[in-house]
Amino acid sequence: MSILPNQIFLGFIRLPLLLRTFIIAITSIFIFGIIVHFIEPNTFPTVFDGIWWAIITASTVGYGDFFPVSIFGKIAGIFLILTSAGFLSSFFITLATTAVTRQNDYHEGKAIFRGKDHYIIVGWNERSKEVIGTLLKRQKSVSIALIDESLDINPLPNGNVHFIKGAANQDSVLLQANIGDAIKVIITANTNLGEMQADMNSILTLLAVKGLNPDVETIIEILTNEQMANAKRAGADEIIQTNILTSFVMHQSINSQDMVTSFLDLLYQLSEEKIILKEADMDEVDEDYTSLGMKYMQNGQTLLGIKRGEATILNPPQPFFIERNDQLIFIT
Template sequence: MSHTNIVSRKFSRIPYLLKLLSIVFVFLFLFGTLIHLIEPDNFPKITDGIWWVIVTISTIGYGDYAPKTLAGRIIGTILILTGVGILTSYFASIAKVAISKEEQFLNGTKIFNGSNHYIIVGWNERSKTIIEEIHERRHEQAIVLIDNTLRQHPLPRTNIHFVHGRATVDDVLLKANIREASLVLITTDFKQNEMQTDMFSILTLLAVKGLNPNVYCLVEILTQEQKENARRAGADGLVETNKFASEYILHFLLSGKAVEIQGEWFGIHIAELAMQHEWAHLTFQQLSNLLLEQDILLIGIMRGGKRRLKPPAHSPLQANDSLLIMAESY
């Protein structure tokens, strides 16, 4: 292979913007040097010539430097006809790259390059609540969402990174930078039957552990049959959604306490309990201890329409707060 071909191949590997920027610099230096050689009295330094080239092709035209000779004006004419186009192409290319990056971010095709991030697999009400809570409480924590059903980023106005695809595919996990992740949460998809859902979760777990054996994996499991399989596949923690929900509902059916089902978090049904007058002066820790004596687990509060899970232990409760509870099972 000839030396020319080798140089050509190496140049072709350079990013397009860097190539274009190199051409702009060569162009500035070439015309700046040329006008300095043609009119050394008017442009005593090469830097004066380069400054004139920059001002001219950017169409600013300060007028502090201008060619006086016929040859200099011919150079200036050539510069205007060619230089403006080169500079416009450069800035247009920058804008195109920026738009392309934004499209990749929205479509879920952009590679995540951060580290120590959380990866959440599956977009549903549980994962949405978890992401929003983490984002609100620990804004600096990087989060990557992997989902195959979404066509666009579900939270485009946040710094949450979205990767479109199945988490069982290595390329998708690598886009999420699985090797640098600190935690992976695999949620279930209730649109499928329970056995298929658990099998997909375990397959995802195997793919994750195959690329990063040390990452902490929390897996949501629906069936008792797949619980041990998930542990064998390397699950560091299990969330048994159906078991928690059943025990919670059973407890309140047997206890006869009137509660309203508020929603789901991690597959656990959370109940909202009205604040009683005698509780309003207590701290969160004091009321938590009091309710534990009644086999009721206090996990958070609703204040001003916002859910706050596990607030500071010594934070005082307010009369208009609602309590978020989950009772211990019998």
């Protein structure tokens, strides 16, 4: 017979402190409200009147619309103030403390992200800052989880960005970012490390991501040619070699500064547009590339090239005909 009360007690003490304090306070208030009703039925005609008086008394508001007049009623009021008022005050103090703690955890990257269909961006730098800004600009309701171990507080507290402090190659950190429900993970290189070390760190993060969610789409930034193959083996869906672009711009600047300026202007303009990769429709198969480009141009879209297998062909030699499974690259 003693097993059930013992189980109830053990279950009660396992509850969160906030909930336990509230249960004790509200139970005490109800008990004293019922007691005072039976002690002074004329002063407190209904049980609800007794409970109302107990709540007002325990909260130290004291409207004065109900108050005990008998000795036993006043004694009940004294015990109510000594017990329930303390528990009720403790409840509100704990509630305020919990709210402040959770707010601090959110800013300091300790809170768990509970959203779904979100982007996970690894590393806080100028590249990730631009990516986040573009995502927030194009999709007002987008959710982003930012993982970085060098930051102390959320760098974008007013945006729809959930900051998580920690190393992204650790399972606990990725689970905190709800990796299982993410739709895309973008891994940027840590330029504070050497290029080889940065690539190894990025690939280790990629392996951790794919280990927890093999289906999530991943984009990884690689700095060295030697680690390209390892990134592919690790399961990267897209690999970005930022050093190739930098080297190209620096090389071209030696020959023609005007061309580099035009090239950078073109990149800035493309950042404001949307580049689409779409598989060719059945009615577009066997169609000439030039005539197909004219059709897209009439709809305000510019056909840039074709992705055929692993090869990307820009401005293909004429005549060039679209084949099945070709993917069209165009700007809309």
